[in-house]
Amino acid sequence: MITCAYVTFADPEGQDDERDPALAAWREQGIVGRAVRWDDPGADWSAFDAVVVRSAWDYTDRRAEFLDWAWRVESVTRLLNPAGILERNTDKTYLRELGVPIVPTHWSSQDLPDWEEYVVKPAISAGARDTIRTADAGAAQAHAAALEAAGRTPMVQPYLGMVESEGETSLLYFNRRLSHTVRRNPMLASGMTPADNGRGQLRDPAPDQVELAEKVLAAIPQALLYARVDLVRLSDGRPAVMELELTEPYLYLRYEPTAAANLASALRELL
Structure with a gap:
């Protein structure tokens, strides 16, 4: 029997609607999963064959504590994604090191470029x-x-005004295989409300989007249970990375009928 922790956070409002379908798909693969808060002081992480970070969505105000937790867990069991990945990915300065087109970014308050917005x-x-x-x-x-x-x-x-017509495109990979692609609602677009956050529609990715996403992932040697590559198109039409989500991304499992099963299969393979 394989046992895995599904790492979450104190979620009184039930924001994580992916937990139940994920755990059900794990059971189909013979994996006994249990949801555990990452900051649960009574959790025995060594009792699990693997610990899977999923909806640890309160880490940003406690990043040092979260990373300390990740390294401690990795010292006693398998952590997915690995602690080194989490440490680098939780600070978006990683974008400077990807070596691929990214959204133009100025990293200082001084000498701002002359942009329309x-x-x-x-x-x-x-x-x-x-x-x-x-x-x-x-x-x-x-x-x-x-x-x-x-x-x-x-x-x-x-x-980038193109996000309101073209949209933000998220390619979802499980164990480096493309599972599904979603056109996400741009959170800062005119007329968006908090209820629109996290919504999207399935779409077929363009070949240049897949090429860019897989180039980014190919440069990462560590095991990746999941990866979400968020892309936009620049004004010249080229795809560019907006974010590479390797820590606790929403995976849009309810949008693609096979997505939860794809995630479960990837987990079983890595274990």
Whole structure:
């Protein structure tokens, strides 16, 4: 019998709607899964054959504690994704090291580029927290400076109008195999509400999107149970990486009928 922890967080509002389908698919593969909060002081992580980080969605305010937890867990059992991946991926400065086209990013409050609209956010964040969209360069500079004053690295990017027509494209990989692709609602688009966050539609990826996503993943030698590669198109039509989600991405399991089974099969293979 294989036992796995499904790592989550205190979720009183039931935000994680992927837990039940994931655990059901695990059972079909002979994997006994149990949801456990990552910060549960009574958890015995060594009792599991593997610990799978899923909806640890409160880590951003406690990143050092979360990473300390990840390294401790990895010292006693298999952690997926691995602790080294989590440490690097939870700080978006990793984008500077990918070696592929990314959304143009200015990493300082000084000498901002002359863009029509700005998106300013911290390099350690999730769910558009502490993120603004503004056409006012002064407001963008002030927000970036406030992040720096708080000891945080700012990311200043142009707002890409193409996301409202083309959309943000997320390619979902399980054990490096493409499972499904989703056109995600752009969180900062006009008219979006909090209820729209996390919604999307299945789509067929273009060949150049698949090529870029797989180039990014090929440069990572560690085992990856899951990876979500978020892409947008630049004004010249080229795909570019917006984010590489390897820590606790929403996987859109309910959008593709085979997605939960694909994840379970990938987990079984890695174990």
